[in-house]
Amino acid sequence: MTGVHPPLTADELAELTGLVAAEQDRLAAQLAALVRTFDELVDAADLEPPDDEHDPDGTTAYERAQVSSLIIETRSALAQLAAAAQRIDAGTYGRCVACGDPIGWARLAAVPAAQRCIRCAT
Numbered sequence: 001m002t003g004v005h006p007p008l009t010a011d012e013l014a015e016l017t018g019l020v021a022a023e024q025d026r027l028a029a030q031l032a033a034l035v036r037t038f039d040e041l042v043d044a045a046d047l048e049p050p051d052d053e054h055d056p057d058g059t060t061a062y063e064r065a066q067v068s069s070l071i072i073e074t075r076s077a078l079a080q081l082a083a084a085a086q087r088i089d090a091g092t093y094g095r096c097v098a099c100g101d102p103i104g105w106a107r108l109a110a111v112p113a114a115q116r117c118i119r120c121a122t
């Protein structure tokens with residue numbers, strides 16, 4: 001690994017643009033599914049008798065907390081991808097927002113929404 005990465009080629013940028021769009025689609029579908037699951041858990045909790053000896057509400061509350069944190073994570077990932085799409089439109093995508101150096105193909109391919117180069121991110 002050298003410290004400095006070459007800037008993205010037009011082909012690489014086109015591929016990453018596709019990756020960002022595909023990730024946005026995937027996460028939007030995931031978010032919709034999570035919200036549905038959350039609503040079902042809320043409905044299920046409403047139907048459970050509160051005095052059940054097996055305390056199903058404890059389990060449901062736990063699942064609800066898990067789904068809820070996944071929803072927050074997915075929304076945050078979507079926001080980062082939207083910001084990446086804006087940088088693609090602005091022509092600043094692929095450059096570290098902290099130091100201005102190219103982020104590098106390998107890192108962007110792994111994390112298309114990356115805003116910082118590996119040096120500034122760590």
Ligand SMILES: [Zn+2]
Nearest residue numbers: 096099117120
């Ligand atoms: Zn940097």
